[in-house]
Amino acid sequence: MNPTRLFVLSALAKRGAMYGHQIRRDARVDRAELWSDVRPGSLYGALHRLEGEGLVQALRTEQEGNLPARTVYEITAEGRRELHALQAEAFEEVRFRPDPVDLALATASDLDENTLRGHLDDRRQVLAARLSRLDHLHDRTWPDQTVADDLVAEHARLRLRAELEWHEMVLDQLGKLTEATATGEAGQ
Known part of the structure; x- marks a missing residue:
């Protein structure tokens, strides 16, 4: 499409x-x-x-x-x-394209926790800024704005919130992730 x-x-x-x-x-x-x-x-x-x-x-x-x-x-x-x-x-058509962050995370065994945290924090900040922009735009109307426009904007906002929630989860579990990676490498 x-x-x-x-x-x-x-x-x-x-x-x-x-x-x-x-x-x-x-x-x-x-x-x-x-x-x-x-x-x-x-x-x-x-x-x-x-x-x-x-x-x-x-x-x-x-x-x-x-x-x-x-x-x-x-x-x-x-x-x-x-x-x-x-x-x-x-x-x-339902699109959920693979996000490059998933591949990067799956292959990041050579990165230390601080580096990973920095990358993920940067992404989280970009997502938060996009959500903030959508929230700001939500409070302002534009010419010919329709109910469909509002629903589409809300869809984008919900998707960004889900991404932010996932990033928070990964950041919370980052210590476990890097520990598991180090343990897995040590056992090889």
Whole structure:
């Protein structure tokens, strides 16, 4: 499932004809980076690919003063079918990608407890900062905010809380982990 395709097609279906900068602005305003893999910079390329596939079509080109010309796109009937297929695919797909920290932890037998604690503490701080940002954004609304937007943001917050809880658990058991690793190595 390609989240950028889904975002572009849904933006055009929801808001009507737009040019690339409007879609990019909507991604920023909707805080797409918090709840998806959509990167605003990838939207222009996606628009061109979607046009080549007949999923969107150029309506017109506009130019105001000395500003660059802008092409206005709309979703096609085939694009709406693709949108519905992508939505169904997204609902069916459950992703829990392996986190590199698991591999690093499983292979960290050569690291001492303080080094491991430092790495895990750094990760915990990054996660806590992301959660803090989401908590802060939760208290502020944005244009056209919907119940779905609130639910998606809460999903992200719950996932971050679970990650923080796991990191706390690992940090609490770090002494046992490094002791077990040292004992296992000594027995070999």
